[in-house]
Amino acid sequence: MNVYDGWRIAAMLEHHGMQRTDEISDADIIILNTCAVRAKATDKVFSALGRIRRAKKKSALFGIVGCVARESGTDAFRRIPDLNFVLGPQSYHKLPQILENPDAKLFNIDLGGLEKFDELPQMEKSPTVAYIPIQEGCNHVCTYCIVPYTRGREISRKFDDCVRDTIHAANTGAIEICFLGQNVNGYKYTDENGTTYRLSDLIKQAAKIESVKRIRFTSSYPTEMTDDLIEMFATEPKLLPFLNMPIQSGSQNVLTRMNRPYSLELYTDIIHKLRIARPDIQISSDFIVGFPGESDKDFEQTMRIAEQIKYINSYSFKYSPRPHTAAALMPDQIPENIKAERLAKLDTYLNEVQREFNISCIDKTFECLLEGPDKTGQHLIYRTPYMQQCIVTKSDNTPAPILTKITITAANKASLRGKFAD
Ligand code: 5AD
Numbered sequence: 001m002n003v004y005d006g007w008r009i010a011a012m013l014e015h016h017g018m019q020r021t022d023e024i025s026d027a028d029i030i031i032l033n034t035c036a037v038r039a040k041a042t043d044k045v046f047s048a049l050g051r052i053r054r055a056k057k058k059s060a061l062f063g064i065v066g067c068v069a070r071e072s073g074t075d076a077f078r079r080i081p082d083l084n085f086v087l088g089p090q091s092y093h094k095l096p097q098i099l100e101n102p103d104a105k106l107f108n109i110d111l112g113g114l115e116k117f118d119e120l121p122q123m124e125k126s127p128t129v130a131y132i133p134i135q136e137g138c139n140h141v142c143t144y145c146i147v148p149y150t151r152g153r154e155i156s157r158k159f160d161d162c163v164r165d166t167i168h169a170a171n172t173g174a175i176e177i178c179f180l181g182q183n184v185n186g187y188k189y190t191d192e193n194g195t196t197y198r199l200s201d202l203i204k205q206a207a208k209i210e211s212v213k214r215i216r217f218t219s220s221y222p223t224e225m226t227d228d229l230i231e232m233f234a235t236e237p238k239l240l241p242f243l244n245m246p247i248q249s250g251s252q253n254v255l256t257r258m259n260r261p262y263s264l265e266l267y268t269d270i271i272h273k274l275r276i277a278r279p280d281i282q283i284s285s286d287f288i289v290g291f292p293g294e295s296d297k298d299f300e301q302t303m304r305i306a307e308q309i310k311y312i313n314s315y316s317f318k319y320s321p322r323p324h325t326a327a328a329l330m331p332d333q334i335p336e337n338i339k340a341e342r343l344a345k346l347d348t349y350l351n352e353v354q355r356e357f358n359i360s361c362i363d364k365t366f367e368c369l370l371e372g373p374d375k376t377g378q379h380l381i382y383r384t385p386y387m388q389q390c391i392v393t394k395s396d397n398t399p400a401p402i403l404t405k406i407t408i409t410a411a412n413k414a415s416l417r418g419k420f421a422d
């Protein structure tokens, strides 16, 4: 979501005649697009702001947008008095005001609108992987999560607007469409005629576009994984066989206290149905360890579920108490050393499964999408249908094919190596 927001902000500044620079000391405006999901991310923002303040031109405008802006509010100006603007995740379309009136402080952390999607100019050229936000905010209120506070209640965008943005992205260079939302599979929009559209309808529309070759979506909530969506994995070949569906914990008790009221049976049943619909599907998850009150037994249950599902490419985090959340006030906060121990154990296992999966890909051939050259310029980086990074040696002067079959020749935990298939 933040990557997408960043693109829109950059496109808007280009529209105002600005150019990108990598040098802070050259920049006329510096915008930190921020994440507040864990305390570490927020802390980094304020230390970065301190560095930027010292390195920037005196006349340069600087400020923050996104969830840290929303979370810290006017306190951000108190901590860094020379900040020029603080704009929440639904207000960054107001940035041009600071260009028109650089001497005034700009502050807006309001929620509830989708204006940012429509008020900003469309991007003239889409990246090959186009993110299409279809929904903003979240109604789930997991007790650890700051997102319902920073991004607000869930709003699904109009179906026609999502389709229009998808067509625009395809017409301007997108090959892969990634539908985005905090609770993307809960997408639901009812139009004036009373017709209700779901994510499966958006996938069908995107699949009809000839130049769109790959479709995916992130991030999914288990109870919203309805049969029409599962069916898509069986019937729509453009939908990639890869799904991020966070479980967070393998303990029913912990899930209840997280306010994620689904049963583990329901979760494993969905995975079972998905594997029947698409036998080559792979699943990834997010995990939180050390949630308040998590016992050794609870944590062992998380290990068991990881062993049962065999996730590839997961993200695991130590629980981080966040302002405005219920879990931050719960008793039985887990000491940092225990959180670290559990995280190391889970990560070791998840990494091993990922390595094994990558190795099992050797000698297989996948259709892969070009991401670009690597840092040395001697290799090309492709993405497999499972989002693995695959490195291919560049062939002399022939242009690199954008979507092509690649045979995997070697693998480790982090990436694959491959060669163009004959
Ligand atoms: N502490 C640790 N991890 C968190 N996440 C969300 N809130 C917290 C928190 N307070 C993780 C969840 C979510 C991912 C985006 O971030 O695993 O799926």
Ligand code: SF4
Pocket: 138, 139, 140, 141, 142, 145, 146, 147, 148, 182, 183, 221
């Ligand atoms: Fe946060 Fe995701 Fe839970 Fe929504 S579903 S409250 S975004 S963790």
